[in-house]
Each structure stands twice: as C-alpha cells, then as structure tokens.
Amino acid sequence: MSIKLYGAALSPFVRKTRVALALKGIEFESVHIDPNAPPEGYEKISPMKRIPALEVDGQFLADSAAICAWMEKIHPEPALYPSDAMEMGQVIWLERFIDYDLAMRCTFAVFRNRVLMPLLGKECDEEKVQHALSTTIPPLFVYLEKTLEGREFLVGDNMTVADIALASQMVNFHHAGEQLDATTYPNLAAHIKRMHALPPFVQTIEKESGFIQKVLG
Ligand SMILES: N[C@@H](CCC(=O)N[C@@H](CS)C(=O)NCC(=O)O)C(=O)O
Structure with missing residues (x-):
C-alpha cells in the first residue's frame, strides 16, 4: 500500500x-x-x-x-476511537469542537497572527490576539477543563483522536508564545503535558520549534 x-x-x-x-x-x-x-x-x-x-x-x-x-x-490497533456508542459520539463531538471552534480561536486568531503573519512578511494584529485570549478562548478552556475533571483523557479511559486533536492545536498555541495557566486550568494543563510527552509529539514539537526559532528568531 x-x-x-x-x-x-x-x-x-x-x-x-x-x-x-x-x-x-x-x-x-x-x-x-x-x-x-x-x-x-x-x-x-x-x-x-x-x-x-x-x-x-x-x-x-x-x-x-x-x-x-x-x-x-x-489499522485498528492501538484503537483511537471507543467501542461504546455514547463515547464514540462524544469523541466525534469533541474532535469537531476542537478542530473548528477551538481552532478558530486559538490557531486562526492567535497562532496565525503571532507566527504565520510574520512568516509571510505581514503584520500581526495583536488586538485580535488579545481579544481571543481574553474573551473568546477562556469559555472553551473552561469547558475542556470540566470535561477532563477526574480523568486522564477526554472520553473514557483511553486516548482517542479527540485527545490528539486537542494536543495538536495546543502545539500551535505554544508556538504562538502562549502557555496555559495551570492554576486556572489544572486538568487541561496536565492533559496537554502528558500528551506532549508522547514520542511523536516530542519529535514534531522539537523540529517545529527549531524552525520557528530559526526563521523568526
Ligand atoms: N477541518 C480541516 C481543516 C484543515 C485546514 O483548515 N487546513 C488549513 C491549514 S492549517 C488550510 O489548508 N488552509 C487553506 C485554506 O483554507 O484555503 C481538517 O481537519 O483537515
């Protein structure tokens, strides 16, 4: 294949x-x-x-x-979707929420302005970034924080595609110079730390950070 x-x-x-x-x-x-x-x-x-x-x-x-x-x-193993019907629905919802709602506010508002625009030789709209950070992003983080209450992963007992989607968007948030406040969002910060410690994330974060550092200084 x-x-x-x-x-x-x-x-x-x-x-x-x-x-x-x-x-x-x-x-x-x-x-x-x-x-x-x-x-x-x-x-x-x-x-x-x-x-x-x-x-x-x-x-x-x-x-x-x-x-x-x-x-x-x-390639069913390791499974990245649950077998339980309700949990499957929850994973699909969270993947969509992360890939659209969270991405629009974190990646397309914060990362795009702070990293992509300068890479393209354009100005960062810091006002837009600050609006996202102070107004549109926090309610979504609060929701994710609550979803992760008392659990290691967003849904069920195992990692799913929703966890990978979230950790992936948060790489861009970090590339944009932002860190989650672990006092306000302890569950979310712990989740991201665990996910980013997985070898495929470690490798890609190291490579991408090196590239951004080299180009933007
Ligand atoms: N929902 C899509 C989003 C993909 C997406 O928006 N990719 C961006 C790059 S990060 C893109 O291709 N943008 C170009 C465009 O929209 O014309 C997915 O999960 O694959």
Missing part, C-alpha cells in the same frame, strides 16, 4: 494525522503543500484545496477527521 500525506509542517490538522499515523505505526510519505499557494490541480486531491489530504494507492481523502477514521479501519 502506498500512502502519501499532503501537508505542511506547522498545520495542527496535519500534525494530528501525522501523530495518529505514527501511533498506529503506519508508514507514509510526506508531500509538502503550501496551503497559501497550493499547486495547480491540487483540488483533484483536496476539493477545498486544504491540508491535510491523503493519497492511498491513487485514491484521495481530504480532512483530518476523514483521514483518522480511515486509518482506524485499516
């Missing part, structure tokens, strides 16, 4: 799929796609020209959620 993952280094959605592939021990080839300047014809691979996208023996899949669902079928 030939597997190609189309993406770029700092994308939280690509990182989520890379970490999940690594945890399952699935080998793949990385193909770099700049989401700001996708190559001609990329819409045949990813209809909305977004990253990540996956190619498996000439067939294509777009969106990190679709890619993770595919890999669970192809």
Whole structure:
C-alpha cells in the first residue's frame, strides 16, 4: 500500500494525522503543500484545496477527521476511537469542537497572527490576539477543563483522536508564545503535558520549534 500525506509542517490538522499515523505505526510519505499557494490541480486531491489530504494507492481523502477514521479501519490497533456508542459520539463531538471552534480561536486568531503573519512578511494584529485570549478562548478552556475533571483523557479511559486533536492545536498555541495557566486550568494543563510527552509529539514539537526559532528568531 502506498500512502502519501499532503501537508505542511506547522498545520495542527496535519500534525494530528501525522501523530495518529505514527501511533498506529503506519508508514507514509510526506508531500509538502503550501496551503497559501497550493499547486495547480491540487483540488483533484483536496476539493477545498486544504491540508491535510491523503493519497492511498491513487485514491484521495481530504480532512483530518476523514483521514483518522480511515486509518482506524485499516489499522485498528492501538484503537483511537471507543467501542461504546455514547463515547464514540462524544469523541466525534469533541474532535469537531476542537478542530473548528477551538481552532478558530486559538490557531486562526492567535497562532496565525503571532507566527504565520510574520512568516509571510505581514503584520500581526495583536488586538485580535488579545481579544481571543481574553474573551473568546477562556469559555472553551473552561469547558475542556470540566470535561477532563477526574480523568486522564477526554472520553473514557483511553486516548482517542479527540485527545490528539486537542494536543495538536495546543502545539500551535505554544508556538504562538502562549502557555496555559495551570492554576486556572489544572486538568487541561496536565492533559496537554502528558500528551506532549508522547514520542511523536516530542519529535514534531522539537523540529517545529527549531524552525520557528530559526526563521523568526
Ligand atoms: N477541518 C480541516 C481543516 C484543515 C485546514 O483548515 N487546513 C488549513 C491549514 S492549517 C488550510 O489548508 N488552509 C487553506 C485554506 O483554507 O484555503 C481538517 O481537519 O483537515
């Protein structure tokens, strides 16, 4: 089976799929796609020209959620989705909440302004960042903090794709120079620390931080 993952280094959605592939021990080839300047014809691979996208023996899949669902079928162990029906629904909800609602406020407001804009030679809109940090992000962190009350993972007793999605978005939050306040959000801070200590996260965080440091100083 030939597997190609189309993406770029700092994308939280690509990182989520890379970490999940690594945890399952699935080998793949990385193909770099700049989401700001996708190559001609990329819409045949990813209809909305977004990253990540996956190619498996000439067939294509777009969106990190679709890619993770595919890999669970192809390589069930270690399981990244629960077998219980209600827990499965909760994982799908949290993955969506993290990939859309949290990502919009953390990655697309904070990381985009603090890291991506300078990388593209554009100005950071710090007012937008501060608004996100003080107003739109805290209620979402409060919800996640409560969800993690008394548990190691977001749903059930095992790591799921929802935990990987959350830890992946939080890498971008850290790249943007922000740290979670462990006094206000002790469960969330402990969860992120545990997740970021997993080898696939350790490796990618080290590589990406080195790149950002080199380019932005
Ligand atoms: N829900 C999608 C989000 C993917 C996404 O927004 N990727 C960004 C890069 S981080 C992208 O490709 N942006 C380019 C665009 O939207 O045109 C997923 O989980 O894969």
